[in-house]
Amino acid sequence: MVEQVRSYLEQHQDRFVKELTEFLKIPSVSADSTLNSETRRGAEFVLKQLEDAGIESQIIETAGHPIVYGAWKKAEGKPTVLVYGHYDVQPPDPLDQWITPPFEPDIRDGHIYARGATDDKGQMYTHIKSVEAWMKTHGELPVNVIFVIEGEEEVGSDNLDRFLEENKDLVASDIAVISDTSQYAPGIPAITYGLRGILACEVIVQGPSQDLHSGVFGGAVMNPGNGLAKMIAALHDDEGRVRIPGFYDGVIELQPEERAQFAALPFDEAKFMSDLGVNAVSGEADFSTLERRWARPTCDVNGMISGYTGEGPKTIVPAESRVKISCRLVPGQDPVALTKALEQYLRAQLPTGLTMEFVDFHGCNALVFDFNSPYMSAAKTAIEQSFGAAPVMIREGGSIPVVETFQTVVGVETLLLGWGQNTDNLHSPNERFALEAFRQGTLASALLWHELAGVTV
Amino acid sequence: MVEQVRSYLEQHQDRFVKELTEFLKIPSVSADSTLNSETRRGAEFVLKQLEDAGIESQIIETAGHPIVYGAWKKAEGKPTVLVYGHYDVQPPDPLDQWITPPFEPDIRDGHIYARGATDDKGQMYTHIKSVEAWMKTHGELPVNVIFVIEGEEEVGSDNLDRFLEENKDLVASDIAVISDTSQYAPGIPAITYGLRGILACEVIVQGPSQDLHSGVFGGAVMNPGNGLAKMIAALHDDEGRVRIPGFYDGVIELQPEERAQFAALPFDEAKFMSDLGVNAVSGEADFSTLERRWARPTCDVNGMISGYTGEGPKTIVPAESRVKISCRLVPGQDPVALTKALEQYLRAQLPTGLTMEFVDFHGCNALVFDFNSPYMSAAKTAIEQSFGAAPVMIREGGSIPVVETFQTVVGVETLLLGWGQNTDNLHSPNERFALEAFRQGTLASALLWHELAGVTV
Incomplete structure (x- = not known):
C-alpha cells in the first residue's frame, strides 16, 4: 500500500512544486486590508486543492478572513486527525532586502524563495498533497482527516477560537497535526512536544x-x-x-530523560553567543542554555x-x-x-x-505532551522513514496559542511536526523552504496517515 | 543722603513702571533666531537706560547675543560691585494659556504680567533705577558699580564665560549682586547663600x-x-x-545654626505634597524636606x-x-x-x-557663602529697611553656573537677592512681578549701595 503512495509522490513531485509556486504567487497578506481579495484568493486556492484531492470542502466566512474547512471521515474505527495550517502570510517588508520579489517565487540553491514558502504555505501544503496521493492511489485514507486552514494566523487568529467553540462537532477529533515549526537543525528532524x-x-x-x-x-x-x-x-x-x-x-521539573535528550543535542554555544552578539550566556543557575530557553x-x-x-x-x-x-x-x-x-x-x-x-495583557498556559504516546510514536516512525533519521524530541520557548485552544476546546493534543529550518527567514526577507524538505515532509505526512491508522482509539 | 534717594524713588516710581512696561514689550527671546533683532533691541534698551542713569556703557558683541557692559568707578577706596542680570527671556509658549499676551504687559491685582516680568527684566531693572536715583540726587554712587547684562542666560550663557575670562580687568570687583532668585515667601524676603x-x-x-x-x-x-x-x-x-x-x-555637613534657621522657616509640608501631587515626601533619612532640597x-x-x-x-x-x-x-x-x-x-x-x-555631561561645584560676611550683613540691612522684615538665609537646590564662574574667574562671592516669588510663573504662562516687590527691590538696591560703602575692602 505505502509503496504505491511513495511512487505517486515521486512521479508528481515536480507538479507539486509548480502548484506550490502558484500558491506562493498569491499575496495573501492578512494584515493588509488592501489585499483582502488576494487573501481570499489564497483561501480559494486551498479549497480547490482539497477538492481536487478528493476532500469535501467549503469556505467558512468569519468576521475577518475566511477559514477553509475540509473533511473526509470514512475510515470507520480509525483515529480522526485535525490538520491545522494557515494560508495567510506576513507582510513582505522591507522589500528592498529581497533578492527576488516576495511574490515571484524563485528556485535556487535547492530552495524555493517567496513570502510564505515555509510559514506556512509550503509546510501546510505537504498535508494536502499526501492526502491526494492516498486518495488517487487507494480512493480512501487510512485515517479520518479534518482540515482547518485559517487566514488570520499572522494577525492573531481572532476568529478561529470562536469557530472552534461554535463548531465542536465539525472539529471533533483524536489528535491534531500542525507543520508550522522547524526541524532542530539540517539533517536533524524534530518533534516539538512542549511549549512555554x-x-x-x-x-x-x-x-x-x-x-x-x-x-x-x-x-x-x-x-x-x-x-x-x-x-x-x-x-x-x-x-x-x-x-x-x-x-x-x-x-513540573524536567525529567532526567528530557535533560539527557537535550544534552545529547548538538549545540554550539560559542556560535549561539556570536549569532546574538552577546559576550556570555546568562540565566537561572544549574540549567543549560537549551533548558533555560525551552523549559524554565x-x-x-x-x-x-x-x-x-x-x-x-x-x-x-x-x-x-x-x-x-x-x-x-x-x-x-x-x-x-x-x-x-x-x-x-x-x-x-x-x-x-x-x-x-x-x-x-493576559496570557496562556504552557503545554507539554507525553513524548512516548502512541501518536508520538506514529509520528516518529513516519519521520524516520521519510527523513532517514529519527526525530529528536524538543521543546519551544515560545507559545502557539492554537495548540492550547485545541487542548481546551477540542480536547486533543497536537503533533508539532516542523519540516523547515530556523534559518528559513520566517517573517524576514528571502523566506525560503528547501525542496528536499518539501518532498520529505510530504512523504512523512503520507506515512503518518498510515502509522496513525494503527493507533487504537 | 539716603532720604533724598528715597524721595526720588517715590516720585519717579510711576515712570519706572512705564519704562519697565516698554522694556517688557520687547520680545527678546534668545532661543528664537527669528527674533534676533528684537533681542538686540533688548540690549539697546538696557544700554540707553544705563547711559541715562549716568553710567558709561557699551554693547559688546559676542558670537551670539551681545553683552551690555557699564561701569562707574569713581568711589575711590570703596568696594566695587559687579551687577549681573539678563535681558533675554524664555519663549512665551504655550501662547493660548496667557490671559493677556506675553509681550503686551498688563497690570492687574498689583502685578505686571508679561514674559520676563520677574525673569529677569523686572528684577534686574531695580538695580539700574537705584543707580539712577543716586546719580540724579548726588551725582555719584556710594560704591563702584559694574554692570554685566547678558542676552543668553536662557540658552546656556555660552559666550559669557569667555567674555569674563578675556576681560578680567573690566570685571575686577569685590562682590557680585544678582537678583534672579525669589523671596522665600510673600512677606519673607530672603538671601540665598548656597547652591547645589x-x-x-x-x-x-x-x-x-x-x-x-x-x-x-x-x-x-x-x-x-x-x-x-x-x-x-x-x-x-x-x-x-x-x-x-x-x-x-x-x-560639609549643615551647621546646627543652619538647621535651626531652616527649621524656623514656615513650611507647609501638606501643601508641598499637594502642589506636587505626591502622597508622601521621601528621601535621605534624618533630614527635613528643606534640608533634602537645599543641602543634601x-x-x-x-x-x-x-x-x-x-x-x-x-x-x-x-x-x-x-x-x-x-x-x-x-x-x-x-x-x-x-x-x-x-x-x-x-x-x-x-x-x-x-x-x-x-x-x-559634565557638571559644576556646589557653593556656600558665609552668611555672616560683611557683604551679607550689608544686604540684610538694606533688605530689612526696604521690605520691613529681616531676610531669611536660605539655600537653593539648583545650580546657577555664573555664580561659580564669578567665584573661579573673577574671584568674588555673590549676593543672591531675589525680589520675586516662586509663584510668579517663571518659564510659564502669565509670568508676573508684583509692583510692590519692584518698588521694594529698587529701594533695597539703593540702600545696598549705601550699606556696601561701609564695608572695608
Missing part, C-alpha cells in the same frame, strides 16, 4: 503630577525612575531565579520608559515611569494566578511616595 | 545586537532592561542614601528607555537600555571625581552578558 506559556503586563508608576526640576525638588520626593528600577531589580535574585512568591510552586520560566523586561529620553542632559525628576514585563511559563504554572502574584509582589515593592497601575 | 552643584551622565547598556523573541531566547541571555534596573537600584540603600563609594566623603546630595534618574514602549504587549528581550542620571552635589563634593566614581560603581554592578557605555 506566557503572562504579560504593563506597570505604570506615578510620582509627582508633572516632571519636576531635579535641583529644586530632587532628594525630597521619590523618583519614579529610581523607584521602578528597584521594583524591577527585585524580580530576580542573584542566581537568576524569579522572586515572585509562589512562582516556582507546582512547576522567565521574567523579562520587554520595554521601559521614563522622563527625558532625547539628546543630551535634562535634569528632571520624571512624573512617571512605565515597564512592560512578560513571564514565560512552564507546565504547572497558572498564568492567571501568577499575574496576580506579580502584581501583588510589585505593589509590595512600591516605594513610599509613588502610586502604581497594573495592566494585565 | 551637579554631575550628569548617560549610561547605555547593550545586550544582544538586536531585539530578540522573548519566547525563543528569554531566560538564556541577560536582559539589558532587567540588568540596568539592577544597576540603578544599587545606587541607593534602603535609607535613601547614595551607595556610590566615596559619595559622602568630604561633604542626590542621585536621580532623569530619564530611561529600553525596548518596546508603544501600545499593548510586544514580547521581546530588548537589545539595549539607556538611563540619564544626575547627582545634585553639596560643598565638599567634587563633580569630576564623583563622575568617575559613579562610572566605576555602575561598571562593577554590570551583569555578565552586558556591555556598558558611559557619557559624561
Whole structure:
C-alpha cells in the first residue's frame, strides 16, 4: 500500500512544486486590508486543492478572513486527525532586502524563495498533497482527516477560537497535526512536544503630577525612575531565579530523560553567543542554555520608559515611569494566578511616595505532551522513514496559542511536526523552504496517515 | 543722603513702571533666531537706560547675543560691585494659556504680567533705577558699580564665560549682586547663600545586537532592561542614601545654626505634597524636606528607555537600555571625581552578558557663602529697611553656573537677592512681578549701595 503512495509522490513531485509556486504567487497578506481579495484568493486556492484531492470542502466566512474547512471521515474505527495550517502570510517588508520579489517565487540553491514558502504555505501544503496521493492511489485514507486552514494566523487568529467553540462537532477529533515549526537543525528532524506559556503586563508608576526640576525638588520626593528600577531589580535574585512568591510552586521539573535528550543535542554555544552578539550566556543557575530557553520560566523586561529620553542632559525628576514585563511559563504554572502574584509582589515593592497601575495583557498556559504516546510514536516512525533519521524530541520557548485552544476546546493534543529550518527567514526577507524538505515532509505526512491508522482509539 | 534717594524713588516710581512696561514689550527671546533683532533691541534698551542713569556703557558683541557692559568707578577706596542680570527671556509658549499676551504687559491685582516680568527684566531693572536715583540726587554712587547684562542666560550663557575670562580687568570687583532668585515667601524676603552643584551622565547598556523573541531566547541571555534596573537600584540603600563609594566623603555637613534657621522657616509640608501631587515626601533619612532640597546630595534618574514602549504587549528581550542620571552635589563634593566614581560603581554592578557605555555631561561645584560676611550683613540691612522684615538665609537646590564662574574667574562671592516669588510663573504662562516687590527691590538696591560703602575692602 505505502509503496504505491511513495511512487505517486515521486512521479508528481515536480507538479507539486509548480502548484506550490502558484500558491506562493498569491499575496495573501492578512494584515493588509488592501489585499483582502488576494487573501481570499489564497483561501480559494486551498479549497480547490482539497477538492481536487478528493476532500469535501467549503469556505467558512468569519468576521475577518475566511477559514477553509475540509473533511473526509470514512475510515470507520480509525483515529480522526485535525490538520491545522494557515494560508495567510506576513507582510513582505522591507522589500528592498529581497533578492527576488516576495511574490515571484524563485528556485535556487535547492530552495524555493517567496513570502510564505515555509510559514506556512509550503509546510501546510505537504498535508494536502499526501492526502491526494492516498486518495488517487487507494480512493480512501487510512485515517479520518479534518482540515482547518485559517487566514488570520499572522494577525492573531481572532476568529478561529470562536469557530472552534461554535463548531465542536465539525472539529471533533483524536489528535491534531500542525507543520508550522522547524526541524532542530539540517539533517536533524524534530518533534516539538512542549511549549512555554506566557503572562504579560504593563506597570505604570506615578510620582509627582508633572516632571519636576531635579535641583529644586530632587532628594525630597521619590523618583519614579529610581523607584521602578528597584521594583524591577527585585524580580530576580542573584542566581537568576524569579522572586515572585509562589512562582516556582507546582512547576513540573524536567525529567532526567528530557535533560539527557537535550544534552545529547548538538549545540554550539560559542556560535549561539556570536549569532546574538552577546559576550556570555546568562540565566537561572544549574540549567543549560537549551533548558533555560525551552523549559524554565522567565521574567523579562520587554520595554521601559521614563522622563527625558532625547539628546543630551535634562535634569528632571520624571512624573512617571512605565515597564512592560512578560513571564514565560512552564507546565504547572497558572498564568492567571501568577499575574496576580506579580502584581501583588510589585505593589509590595512600591516605594513610599509613588502610586502604581497594573495592566494585565493576559496570557496562556504552557503545554507539554507525553513524548512516548502512541501518536508520538506514529509520528516518529513516519519521520524516520521519510527523513532517514529519527526525530529528536524538543521543546519551544515560545507559545502557539492554537495548540492550547485545541487542548481546551477540542480536547486533543497536537503533533508539532516542523519540516523547515530556523534559518528559513520566517517573517524576514528571502523566506525560503528547501525542496528536499518539501518532498520529505510530504512523504512523512503520507506515512503518518498510515502509522496513525494503527493507533487504537 | 539716603532720604533724598528715597524721595526720588517715590516720585519717579510711576515712570519706572512705564519704562519697565516698554522694556517688557520687547520680545527678546534668545532661543528664537527669528527674533534676533528684537533681542538686540533688548540690549539697546538696557544700554540707553544705563547711559541715562549716568553710567558709561557699551554693547559688546559676542558670537551670539551681545553683552551690555557699564561701569562707574569713581568711589575711590570703596568696594566695587559687579551687577549681573539678563535681558533675554524664555519663549512665551504655550501662547493660548496667557490671559493677556506675553509681550503686551498688563497690570492687574498689583502685578505686571508679561514674559520676563520677574525673569529677569523686572528684577534686574531695580538695580539700574537705584543707580539712577543716586546719580540724579548726588551725582555719584556710594560704591563702584559694574554692570554685566547678558542676552543668553536662557540658552546656556555660552559666550559669557569667555567674555569674563578675556576681560578680567573690566570685571575686577569685590562682590557680585544678582537678583534672579525669589523671596522665600510673600512677606519673607530672603538671601540665598548656597547652591547645589551637579554631575550628569548617560549610561547605555547593550545586550544582544538586536531585539530578540522573548519566547525563543528569554531566560538564556541577560536582559539589558532587567540588568540596568539592577544597576540603578544599587545606587541607593534602603535609607535613601547614595551607595556610590566615596559619595559622602568630604561633604560639609549643615551647621546646627543652619538647621535651626531652616527649621524656623514656615513650611507647609501638606501643601508641598499637594502642589506636587505626591502622597508622601521621601528621601535621605534624618533630614527635613528643606534640608533634602537645599543641602543634601542626590542621585536621580532623569530619564530611561529600553525596548518596546508603544501600545499593548510586544514580547521581546530588548537589545539595549539607556538611563540619564544626575547627582545634585553639596560643598565638599567634587563633580569630576564623583563622575568617575559613579562610572566605576555602575561598571562593577554590570551583569555578565552586558556591555556598558558611559557619557559624561559634565557638571559644576556646589557653593556656600558665609552668611555672616560683611557683604551679607550689608544686604540684610538694606533688605530689612526696604521690605520691613529681616531676610531669611536660605539655600537653593539648583545650580546657577555664573555664580561659580564669578567665584573661579573673577574671584568674588555673590549676593543672591531675589525680589520675586516662586509663584510668579517663571518659564510659564502669565509670568508676573508684583509692583510692590519692584518698588521694594529698587529701594533695597539703593540702600545696598549705601550699606556696601561701609564695608572695608
